[in-house]
Amino acid sequence: MTSLAGPLPVPSAVRFTPARASLVLGGLLLVTLAALVASALLGEYPVHVLRALADPASPDGRVLFGLRLPRALLGALVGAALAASGSALQALLRNPLADPFVLGVSGGAALGATLALALGLQALAGPSLFAFVGAVAAMALVLAAGRARSSPYAALLTGVVFNAFAAAVITCVKTLLTPDRLGEVLYWLAGNLGYERPRTLLVGGGLQLLALGLLWAESARLNLLSLGDEEAASLGVPVGRTRALVLLAASLSVAGAVALAGLIGFVGLIVPHLLRLWLGPDQRFLVPASALGGAAFLVLADAATRVLFPVFHAEPPVGVVTAVLGGPLFVWLLNRRDQPA
Template identity: 60%
Template sequence: MTSPPHVLTPARVLGLSGVFLAGLAVVFLLTVFLGEQAVSPRVLLEEPGSLEARIFWSLRLPHACLAALVGAGLAASGSTLQGVLRNPLADPFVLGVSGGAALGASLALALGLGTVGDLTSGLSGGLSGSLGGGLSRLSAPALFAFAGAVAAMFFVLAASRGQGGRAPYAALLTGVVFNAFASAVITLLKALSDPNRLGELLFWLAGTLGHERAGTLVLSAVLQAVAVGVMLALSGRLNLLSLGDADAASLGVDVARTRRWLLLAASASVAGAVVLSGLIGFVGLIVPHVLRLALGPDQRLLVPLSALGGAAFLLLADLLARMAQPLFGQELPVGVVTAVLGGPLFLALLHRRGRLSSSSL
């Protein structure tokens, strides 16, 4: 007797995980070997000192690892926030974390405290020396971005505290208002910024993946592993939260504490991604939403598969951005590509949901 399609069984988990891992591996290999300058696996093995080998090890591989980490964090956070807010169309940026990070980085750049290249250049310093020396090399834009994200996160949590069953809606509305405020301040900073710095600020805000050093990638991987690990550990309780606060509490869930930890984990994941990549939209909206429609609402499955799917989606978008470079004369920000891909897909999903709702009446 076969299990219903949405029932979670070990065989189903292993099978889907294997499929998603295989798909991610294929996209990852395509990303590191294809581009404006193709890299041959044979050359890597036979000519380790060649130009292609240097491109692979110093540019392609770190770039792809960063894309995978950012995509995984955004998509896993999107799945979690859609569950916490009980809104399948919620986006990880909805809590204002991205707006806070963008505001912090924009303020540092507008004040001349660094450049876009400094956003991540100091993040790996702590792994190459003592802890104190590493911290002293952290760039001002990166520190401002993370501080802004953390401040936004605690602001939203404070606004939703004590709201009981209305806490998800209070968090949602607070995030929307904070994002509007951050957007207005960023617009003001653009108007007041040195024209020589305006271009790099706009480029970073559009969503840009760099070529990070090993230390930066390790720090990012640790942050995302901890954040996604917390979300996965609480995914069973998140399933109960979707029943409503009263029902979840009757089943033994500490609603306020569980929601707080989930929001903290998701916000930390988004903050780490925004610091490294700028504002990349639709990854946290489209990937978990499509998986929910295809696989059901069980967060124990959605969180890990969203992480794998988000990594593959952003890698694919990054590959398309690099492949389009000859057409546009420069490499497009990956945030532009995710918007071009995600916008029409989002509208199609929205239309499909509306048609299904109408047919069920």
């Protein structure tokens, strides 16, 4: 047999097999755990793990279990949500550039949080609650619009238009705020990981487990949907129901993430993109791999903000770090992919 070995590696004909999936996902799980450990140890205050483990009430213990670990877990939760939803939405909308925020979720959440901050509702997790409500409301609006036209582009376009509309309203609100309130709004909008209470983490974790579990359960049908609605239907997929289910799960997941951490960009774009280059387009692979990869990426990006503290004498919002890392990386990836085979 003649072989035309080009410069591009020929992928093995079927890339998703249970054996390979266990190996890759197991590896990614180890990477995520290592990122969590590294993040828990990194920071201004050096933590002695043994001392912390021996006496959780010691200063070391309180920093590790009260501050670092919850924050790292929050980062893992948010990163997993953004990356896995991003992967699913990119398949569903058949657009590799779809961001988890395209469906108007970011605009809705930002609008909700901005209103909460402007009204002085910082207490009782006001911004988070308002952000969640705003995200879900925006999602419902976009879903309704997409339903009316039964086209993935209708949802996409409505999301983009809604985000622009929300940005205008937010700008309007900002001009009316006092400087200190304005500062809070700007910080929230930049996306950052704070110190959440265990109960909040538990609720958020439960929501993500449900939403991402649903996405993974639908991932085989999602593969078929990525071929186009009509082909998917001809291959036995109940298109309307599957699309609504995936949009709902992805939007809930993103809304949950935004409520906890504000708008953290690029995680949902860059992580699935990198993994797709490696693993191929199979969503049964990409959804869980993106969840793990997104968790590791955001946990490390957050650790970087703490490492950067001595440089800036303040922690930059983690959303800034992901954008600074993600922007150039993405441009590089795009150019790499455009190179002739």
